[in-house]
Amino acid sequence: MRYVKWTLWLLIILVVGSVLHYTLPRHDVVRIVGTENRRIDLAENRFFWATAPAVTAGQQDVRDIRFILAIQPNGREMVYRNEDTGWNWPPYFKFNSSNVQARAADLVSTGAEPQWVAVTRYGWRNEFLSSFPNAISLTPIAGPEEKPFPWIAVSILAVLAAILLWLFFAIRRFWFGRVEPALDRVEARADEARLQGRGAIGRFFKRLGF
Amino acid sequence: MAFLKLAVPLFGVLVLVYVSLWFYIRAGRRARLERRWDEKVSAGTPGMGRREDFVDRGLRRHDPAVRRRLAIFVFGVPVVLIGVIIYLVNFG
Numbered sequence: 001m002r003y004v005k006w007t008l009w010l011l012i013i014l015v016v017g018s019v020l021h022y023t024l025p026r027h028d029v030v031r032i033v034g035t036e037n038r039r040i041d042l043a044e045n046r047f048f049w050a051t052a053p054a055v056t057a058g059q060q061d062v063r064d065i066r067f068i069l070a071i072q073p074n075g076r077e078m079v080y081r082n083e084d085t086g087w088n089w090p091p092y093f094k095f096n097s098s099n100v101q102a103r104a105a106d107l108v109s110t111g112a113e114p115q116w117v118a119v120t121r122y123g124w125r126n127e128f129l130s131s132f133p134n135a136i137s138l139t140p141i142a143g144p145e146e147k148p149f150p151w152i153a154v155s156i157l158a159v160l161a162a163i164l165l166w167l168f169f170a171i172r173r174f175w176f177g178r179v180e181p182a183l184d185r186v187e188a189r190a191d192e193a194r195l196q197g198r199g200a201i202g203r204f205f206k207r208l209g210f
Numbered sequence: 211m212a213f214l215k216l217a218v219p220l221f222g223v224l225v226l227v228y229v230s231l232w233f234y235i236r237a238g239r240r241a242r243l244e245r246r247w248d249e250k251v252s253a254g255t256p257g258m259g260r261r262e263d264f265v266d267r268g269l270r271r272h273d274p275a276v277r278r279r280l281a282i283f284v285f286g287v288p289v290v291l292i293g294v295i296i297y298l299v300n301f302g
Binding site for chain 1: 212213215216217234292295296299300301302
């Protein structure tokens with residue numbers, strides 16, 4: 001039973017942690033090397049793209065999606081998608097992907113003369129799942145050492161922790177203040193009843209004449 | 211359509227939060243009023259009447275103000291927050 005409980009808790013923490021890690025905004029420092037528009041056939045990895053506008057059942061979900069191609073300071077590649085989230089999850093309310101694309105095109109630079117850009121983004125880059133982080137905003141910065149601190153993500157985590165703590169103590173107080181006394185009363189009444197009359201076994205022996 | 215898909219569930223959740231907080235706050239106010247009655251009676255204040263009447267009167271007198279403030283808080287904060295996010299993400 002204990003292992004079941006711990007496994008369950010571990011699963012819950014894993015799922016909640018993954019959702020937060022995927023959804024909260026983070027910053028990358030990159031050099032943008034190009035922008036492009038690709039026609040993507042959204043299949044089993046639909047989860048990692050923006051929520052679809054109503055697609056007729058049975059029809060394929062094929063969309064033109066904007067991409068931002070970039071190189072990280074360590075020389076490795078990074079590719080962002082640039083999609084509106086609109087009113088859908090996650091709640092970034094991003095409607096300006098066209099503007100972000102124009103800004104990205106403006107910030108393209110070469111390795112010889114790099115223009116470093118802080119990209120605010122959420123999501124995961126995974127080659128096997130073909131998932132790309134969604135670029136929310138681009139800010140030109142002087143260099144990789146000027147990487148912004150993720151204030152928004154930290155604040156959201158702090159607020160969530162505060163709500164969780166409050167809920168924990170409120171439920172605890174409710175349990176020890178209301179539920180447990182009620183349970184104790186029920187138990188006390190049961191004990192009393194058991195003392196007054198005989199139990200089931202007692203009644204059985206009574207019927208036998210003992 | 212997408213807007214309604216956000217607005218309708220959000221409204222439902224906020225109603226739930228409003229109702230829960232309403233009962234939570236009311237329980238706290240009731241406990242405070244009961245304590246005040248006990249204090250006043252033990253201090254010998256005359257004309258305190260019955261405890262239940264005192265508590266009911268105190269609760270009913272402030273219900274409208276509490277309801278108004280709670281509604282502004284529960285429904286106002288998310289709407290303002292969404293507005294701020296829309297401004298910062300798209301125009302900031």
